Amino acid sequence: MTSLINVKICGLTDPADVPAALFAGARYLGFVFFEKSPRHLTFGDAAFMAATVPMGVCKVALTVNADNAMLDALTEQVPLDMLQLHGSESPERVVEVKARYGLPVMKAIGVAGPEDLAQLDEYGRVADQLLIDAKPPRDAVLPGGNGLAFDWRLIAGRRWPIPWMLAGGLTPENVAEAIALTGARQVDVSSGVESSRGVKDAQLIANFCAAALGEPAPFFD
Numbered sequence: 161m162t163s164l165i166n167v168k169i170c171g172l173t174d175p176a177d178v179p180a181a182l183f184a185g186a187r188y189l190g191f192v193f194f195e196k197s198p199r200h201l202t203f204g205d206a207a208f209m210a211a212t213v214p215m216g217v218c219k220v221a222l223t224v225n226a227d228n229a230m231l232d233a234l235t236e237q238v239p240l241d242m243l244q245l246h247g248s249e250s251p252e253r254v255v256e257v258k259a260r261y262g263l264p265v266m267k268a269i270g271v272a273g274p275e276d277l278a279q280l281d282e283y284g285r286v287a288d289q290l291l292i293d294a295k296p297p298r299d300a301v302l303p304g305g306n307g308l309a310f311d312w313r314l315i316a317g318r319r320w321p322i323p324w325m326l327a328g329g330l331t332p333e334n335v336a337e338a339i340a341l342t343g344a345r346q347v348d349v350s351s352g353v354e355s356s357r358g359v360k361d362a363q364l365i366a367n368f369c370a371a372a373l374g375e376p377a378p379f380f381d
């Protein structure tokens with residue numbers, strides 16, 4: 161039976177992370193292009209990993225306030241299926257990026273309180289998908305990938321204009337509850353499937369996907 165939940169494993173850093181995520185059933189793989197991140201990839205490394213991803217699995221490039229020169233080089237050198245804009249890109253910039261690269265755009269929105277929810281409708285008019293993440297702390301180095309959750313009750317029962325993904329502090333232990341509470345049909349994880357910062361763990365990836373998909377987790381010896 162096909163599961164109704166799509167999982168995105170974000171911040172793959174090792175070529176072995178690709179088969180680990182695919183075996184676990186992930187439908188989206190995220191590659192980070194942000195130099196301050198422990199998950200940052202060169203275009204060459206990302207292209208090598210992306211070449212091993214079968215059709216039907218979405219290769220997502222995550223960028224932060226990237227300019228056209230950076231995105232031109234990225235899209236020329238790495239085969240991609242989606243761009244994730246994880247900075248303070250305006251709705252106008254989302255429209256521009258969609259038109260220039262012809263790729264679907266997922267806009268990340270940081271949520272900490274009810275005041276952050278108005279922008280969901282605004283970006284819902286221009287993006288192809290939304291990624292609803294925890295707003296980073298004021299002094300955070302990274303705008304995402306911090307392993308922090310937000311209060312899921314803020315978005316429980318919400319009506320969504322476009323497909324969306326729940327992110328932020330998800331783990332194998334809490335993802336089923338997060339899905340039940342928010343009604344998310346897509347979930348994203350990075351820190352929650354790492355053995356140390358920036359290092360993905362095949363068992364944790366399997367545990368996360370199994371918990372999200374409502375299946376028993378396989379055990380790797």
Ligand SMILES: O=C(O)c1ccccc1NCC(=O)[C@H](O)[C@H](O)COP(=O)(O)O
Pocket residue numbers: 170171190192194197198199200222224246293302303304305306307308309327328329330348349350351352
């Ligand atoms: O993951 C990063 O290093 C990163 C760096 C810069 C901007 C965004 C980043 N990650 C964004 C993601 O899509 C993460 O998967 C999402 O924030 C959830 O992360 P986590 O809370 O660690 O599961």
